[in-house]
Amino acid sequence: MMVLTELPECCLGCAACEAVCPAVAADGDFAGPKVLGPGLWRKLGGGWPGEPPLGPAEALSLGADLCLQCHRCDQACPTGVPVSRLTRRAKVLARAASNGRGRAFVDRLLADQERVGRLVAGSTWARRLLRLSSAGPARRLEASALAALGLSPSRAWPEPTGPGFRARLSGILTQSSAARALPPVILFAGCHARFYEPAPALAAVKVLQRIGYRVVLPDQVCCGAPALGAGFEGQAAEALAQSARLLDQATRRFGGEVPIVSQCPSCTFNLREVMPELCSDVAARGLSRRVWDLGEFLAGPGLTGLRRASGKSVSGTQPAPVSGAQPASLSGTPTVANGWAYHAPCHLNALGVGRPFPGLLKLTGLGPPVETGPEIDGCCGMGGLSGLTRSGYARSLAAGARVLEHCAALARETGRTEETGRGEGRHSRDGQSGQSGRGPRTDRSGRDDPAPVVLSDCPLCRWQIGELTHLRTAHPVELLSRALDDADSSR
Amino acid sequence: MSRATTCSERVVGYDVVVLGAGLAGLVAAARAAEAGxxxxxxxxxxxGLNLWSGLVSAQRSLFDAEGAEDSGRDSAGADRTEAGRPGRGPASGWTAAETAESARFFAAVTGRAGLPYLSASPASFTVLSPAGNPITCSMLPASxxxxxxxLWGGGQESGGGLLIAGFTELGDYPAGLISARAASRTGNRVIYRSFSxxxxxxxxxxxxxxxxxxxRTWFRSFLDLSRRVLGPEARQAAAVAFPPVLGVYRFTQNLQDLAENLGCPVFELPALPPSVPGQRFWRLWRHHLERGGRTTFHLGSRVVxxxxxxxKCLWVADWHRRYEGAAFVLATGGVAGGGLEVPPGSLLAQDDFPTAGAGSGRPENPREPVFGLATWGHGRDWLSWGVRTDSDLRPYPDGAATEPLGNVFAAGWQLGGANVSGAAGSIFTAWRAGGLAAAAAGATDGTIPAASTRTGERG
Structure with a gap:
C-alpha cells in the first residue's frame, strides 16, 4: 500500500489536479485540490517552522466541504500524489467546524440513507394525495417541504421502491437444486436500488443467473459513501464495518471465496478502496479484494457465460452490430430504437476498470452508440448527494455544465432531425413543469421519444442527466438483460 | 511488493499493454490500435499532459531531415551505426523518413480526435514561448x-505587429512581460492590452x-467585450494573441468567432501550467481512443x-489486477514516472546516457523503484538517464544481459531515451514502439512494417 504521509511531499504544485477538478470549474471560492490536498496536509503535518498548523475553521473557509470526491485529481497528478484522499481529510476536518451551522442538518440527513429511504417511503401517500389535486400547488408544496429540510426544491425525488424490494429480488432468484450447484456471487445492490430504483439490481440478478451464477442476496446496509462524501468519516467507517460483517457472514456460508458484485460504482469504490482504509480488521481487507464492479465482472469471469448466453461462440469473433431492439421484457426499460449514449461515472473511472459496458452491449448485439463528443466524459456535477441540497444545487449545475449541455444537445439534435412533432411535444411537457422550467424525471416508458437513451452505471449520474436534460436514462445492465432475453426468445 | 499483495485472480488480457498514459502512452496506444x-x-x-503547452518543439528538430544529418545519422537509413550512443536509446537508429512518418501519423490521429495540428516538416514554425521568447516548433496545435x-511580421517593417490580450483574472499570464520580451527579441511592434x-x-x-x-452564453458576452476593448487596435494589428484558455472543448469555434469578431487572425500563446492545451489533448485523445473500441484505460494503476x-514479459500487475499481453510498451518515464515501480533488473535496466546531461551514477539503493521520484536528486538531469535498449527500442532486462526482451518496447522522451527533449521525442519513439508492439503481438493488419523493416528502404 502507498504510504499516505510521505506522498504529499511529491507535490510539485503544478495544479494539474485543478485543471480537471469539476468543483474548481464551478466555484471560484473553492480553494481546489492542490491547496486542500497536499497543501493543507503539509501544513497539518506541522507547518512551516514557527507557524501553527491549520485547523477545522481554516479548512472550512478554504471550501473543503465543496470537494465532490470525484477522484479526477488523482488521475491528473504527474507525481502520483493521492490528492483526493488528502482532500477527504480536509473535508473531515471542515466537518468539525461546520457541524454547528445551518447546513449540518441536511448533510446529516443525507448521510444516513436508511433514514432518507424511510422518509421518502413515508411521504409517498402524502405526495400522491397532493398530486390528485392540481399539479401546480402540489409541486409548490412539495418544493417548500424540500426547502424546509435544506434540500433543493428544484429536485424531483424518485418514487420509492417500497418495502417489497427484497421480496421482488428474491422472487426472481432461481432456487432449484441445480442452481444451488452453480458458483455463487453476492450482489450488493446499494441504497438507491433498495429504496428507489430496483430495476438495475433486478437486471443484474437476471443477467448473472442467465450466465451461470447463483446470486446470493445477503442482508445489506449502506456502503457509507454518502456519509463519507459529507465528511462524516466515523459514520462511514461504521457503515463499512457493518457491511463487512454482513458480507463476511454471507461469504462464510460458501467457504470464503465468493465474489461480491455491485452494479453501483460508488458502492464498489467504497467497498473496495475505502473499506480497507477505514476498517482495520483483516476480514475487511480480505473482502475488499473480492469486490467487483458488475461490468468488470461480466467482462472478466462472466464473459464466457455471457458469450454463450448471447448466442455467440465462446472463441468469440466480434458480432456484427444489430440495430434496434425488441419489445421490453423488463418493464420500464427504455428501448434503444433511437440509439444510446454512454456516460462513464467518476467512480467507475476511479476504479480503473475501464468502461466495460459499451463493449458488453456490443457483444450482445446492441447497435453502436450515437456519436458523442468528449464533453460527455466529464463529471455530471451531482457530486454524490451534495447536488440534492439547497446550497449545492446551483453548484452542481455549474460543475456538470458541459456534460448536461452535451446531453441536452443530443436530445435537441435528434428531436430536430427525426420528427419535429415529437420535439414540440417535449416542449409542451417542459412548459407544464415547475417554476424553474425543469420538469419531473423523464417517463421511463416513453417509448416513442426520439432522443437517445443515456446509459450510466451510477444512479446519481442518471438522476442528474435525466432530470436536467429530459433524456431517458438507464443502467446499461438493464439493456444487457433485455438483449439476452431477446436472444433467448429468438431461439 | 511480494506476490501475495497483488490480486492474481483478476486477470485481463490484451494484444498490447501500454504502461503510461502521457503523450507517449497515448500515441503508442493509438498506433497499436490502428494496426488492429x-x-x-x-x-x-x-x-505530464496537464502541464504540456501543446507545442512540439525540439532542441534538435527530430522531424527535421537536416537535424538527422547534423547528429551524424544517415537519413537514407543505410548506415545505422548508432554513432555516439552505442546500443543506447532509440535515437541511435532513427531515420528522417521514419520521423516524418511519425509526424504524419500524429497529425492524422490528432485531427480525427478533434484537435488538429499543423506539421511543418522539414521546415519549422517560430512562435512565442510562455516568456515571450521566439522558439522553434516542428508541430503546433492549429489554435x-x-x-x-x-505571419504577423517577423521583424518586417511592413508587418502590422502583434496585439497581446491579457485577462486580469488570469494571474499566471504576464501579458506585459511577454509583450516587452517579444518586442525586444523579434524587433517587431508588439503591444498588449490587459482587461477584466x-x-x-x-x-x-x-x-x-x-x-x-x-x-456559449458567456462567450457571446465576451465577444462584445473583446470588440469594445481590442477592436480599434485589433484592426491595426496583424494578429491578436490570447491566453490559451479559449475553451477546453469549444476552442476551435471560439477562435473562429473571435477572428470574425475582431476582423483579424487570432491565436493562443502557450502559457505556464496547468495547461489547457495539454488538458484538451488528454481529454480528446482519450475520448477518441475509447470511442474506437479497441483501447481500455486502467487508470490509477501503479505497476508493482x-x-x-x-x-519475454508475460504479464505486469498492479494492486488490483494482472495484465497479460502479447507485447508491452513502457511509457512511464515522463515528468516523474511513478507508474512503474518494479525492482531494477526485473523488467529493465536503468541506464545513464553518456552524451546528454550531467548524469552521475545510479541510485545507491538497489531496491529503489525504477523511474520513480527516487530517481530525482541523484545528480541527474532530465535526459541524462533512461533505459538500455537495442535499436528496436527493446530494453535489456538487466545491465549484464546480452539479449533484450523480445516483446517489450520503450517509448517516451525519458524511457525511450530519445536524444531530443520533449514532445518530438515522445511522439517518434511512441509511434515506433506502438507499431513494433502491434507487430510483435501479431495484430498487424499489414500497414505496420515488421520489426526488421526499414522505412528508408521502403521509400
Missing amino acids: ASVGIVALASG AAAGDLT LGAAVGRGLAPRLANLFDD EARVQGG
Whole structure:
C-alpha cells in the first residue's frame, strides 16, 4: 500500500489536479485540490517552522466541504500524489467546524440513507394525495417541504421502491437444486436500488443467473459513501464495518471465496478502496479484494457465460452490430430504437476498470452508440448527494455544465432531425413543469421519444442527466438483460 | 511488493499493454490500435499532459531531415551505426523518413480526435514561448498556428505587429512581460492590452477560465467585450494573441468567432501550467481512443510486479489486477514516472546516457523503484538517464544481459531515451514502439512494417 504521509511531499504544485477538478470549474471560492490536498496536509503535518498548523475553521473557509470526491485529481497528478484522499481529510476536518451551522442538518440527513429511504417511503401517500389535486400547488408544496429540510426544491425525488424490494429480488432468484450447484456471487445492490430504483439490481440478478451464477442476496446496509462524501468519516467507517460483517457472514456460508458484485460504482469504490482504509480488521481487507464492479465482472469471469448466453461462440469473433431492439421484457426499460449514449461515472473511472459496458452491449448485439463528443466524459456535477441540497444545487449545475449541455444537445439534435412533432411535444411537457422550467424525471416508458437513451452505471449520474436534460436514462445492465432475453426468445 | 499483495485472480488480457498514459502512452496506444491490436493502457495518471503547452518543439528538430544529418545519422537509413550512443536509446537508429512518418501519423490521429495540428516538416514554425521568447516548433496545435512569427511580421517593417490580450483574472499570464520580451527579441511592434472579464468572474487558474469559455452564453458576452476593448487596435494589428484558455472543448469555434469578431487572425500563446492545451489533448485523445473500441484505460494503476520468462514479459500487475499481453510498451518515464515501480533488473535496466546531461551514477539503493521520484536528486538531469535498449527500442532486462526482451518496447522522451527533449521525442519513439508492439503481438493488419523493416528502404 502507498504510504499516505510521505506522498504529499511529491507535490510539485503544478495544479494539474485543478485543471480537471469539476468543483474548481464551478466555484471560484473553492480553494481546489492542490491547496486542500497536499497543501493543507503539509501544513497539518506541522507547518512551516514557527507557524501553527491549520485547523477545522481554516479548512472550512478554504471550501473543503465543496470537494465532490470525484477522484479526477488523482488521475491528473504527474507525481502520483493521492490528492483526493488528502482532500477527504480536509473535508473531515471542515466537518468539525461546520457541524454547528445551518447546513449540518441536511448533510446529516443525507448521510444516513436508511433514514432518507424511510422518509421518502413515508411521504409517498402524502405526495400522491397532493398530486390528485392540481399539479401546480402540489409541486409548490412539495418544493417548500424540500426547502424546509435544506434540500433543493428544484429536485424531483424518485418514487420509492417500497418495502417489497427484497421480496421482488428474491422472487426472481432461481432456487432449484441445480442452481444451488452453480458458483455463487453476492450482489450488493446499494441504497438507491433498495429504496428507489430496483430495476438495475433486478437486471443484474437476471443477467448473472442467465450466465451461470447463483446470486446470493445477503442482508445489506449502506456502503457509507454518502456519509463519507459529507465528511462524516466515523459514520462511514461504521457503515463499512457493518457491511463487512454482513458480507463476511454471507461469504462464510460458501467457504470464503465468493465474489461480491455491485452494479453501483460508488458502492464498489467504497467497498473496495475505502473499506480497507477505514476498517482495520483483516476480514475487511480480505473482502475488499473480492469486490467487483458488475461490468468488470461480466467482462472478466462472466464473459464466457455471457458469450454463450448471447448466442455467440465462446472463441468469440466480434458480432456484427444489430440495430434496434425488441419489445421490453423488463418493464420500464427504455428501448434503444433511437440509439444510446454512454456516460462513464467518476467512480467507475476511479476504479480503473475501464468502461466495460459499451463493449458488453456490443457483444450482445446492441447497435453502436450515437456519436458523442468528449464533453460527455466529464463529471455530471451531482457530486454524490451534495447536488440534492439547497446550497449545492446551483453548484452542481455549474460543475456538470458541459456534460448536461452535451446531453441536452443530443436530445435537441435528434428531436430536430427525426420528427419535429415529437420535439414540440417535449416542449409542451417542459412548459407544464415547475417554476424553474425543469420538469419531473423523464417517463421511463416513453417509448416513442426520439432522443437517445443515456446509459450510466451510477444512479446519481442518471438522476442528474435525466432530470436536467429530459433524456431517458438507464443502467446499461438493464439493456444487457433485455438483449439476452431477446436472444433467448429468438431461439 | 511480494506476490501475495497483488490480486492474481483478476486477470485481463490484451494484444498490447501500454504502461503510461502521457503523450507517449497515448500515441503508442493509438498506433497499436490502428494496426488492429486490442490495447490496454495501465497508468497511474495522465503523466505530464496537464502541464504540456501543446507545442512540439525540439532542441534538435527530430522531424527535421537536416537535424538527422547534423547528429551524424544517415537519413537514407543505410548506415545505422548508432554513432555516439552505442546500443543506447532509440535515437541511435532513427531515420528522417521514419520521423516524418511519425509526424504524419500524429497529425492524422490528432485531427480525427478533434484537435488538429499543423506539421511543418522539414521546415519549422517560430512562435512565442510562455516568456515571450521566439522558439522553434516542428508541430503546433492549429489554435496556435496564426502565432507563427512570419505571419504577423517577423521583424518586417511592413508587418502590422502583434496585439497581446491579457485577462486580469488570469494571474499566471504576464501579458506585459511577454509583450516587452517579444518586442525586444523579434524587433517587431508588439503591444498588449490587459482587461477584466467582469466582476462576476473572479480570479482563477487557466482551467476555470477555460470552462467559462465553453459556456456559449458567456462567450457571446465576451465577444462584445473583446470588440469594445481590442477592436480599434485589433484592426491595426496583424494578429491578436490570447491566453490559451479559449475553451477546453469549444476552442476551435471560439477562435473562429473571435477572428470574425475582431476582423483579424487570432491565436493562443502557450502559457505556464496547468495547461489547457495539454488538458484538451488528454481529454480528446482519450475520448477518441475509447470511442474506437479497441483501447481500455486502467487508470490509477501503479505497476508493482512484472513476470519475465524466456526472454519475454508475460504479464505486469498492479494492486488490483494482472495484465497479460502479447507485447508491452513502457511509457512511464515522463515528468516523474511513478507508474512503474518494479525492482531494477526485473523488467529493465536503468541506464545513464553518456552524451546528454550531467548524469552521475545510479541510485545507491538497489531496491529503489525504477523511474520513480527516487530517481530525482541523484545528480541527474532530465535526459541524462533512461533505459538500455537495442535499436528496436527493446530494453535489456538487466545491465549484464546480452539479449533484450523480445516483446517489450520503450517509448517516451525519458524511457525511450530519445536524444531530443520533449514532445518530438515522445511522439517518434511512441509511434515506433506502438507499431513494433502491434507487430510483435501479431495484430498487424499489414500497414505496420515488421520489426526488421526499414522505412528508408521502403521509400
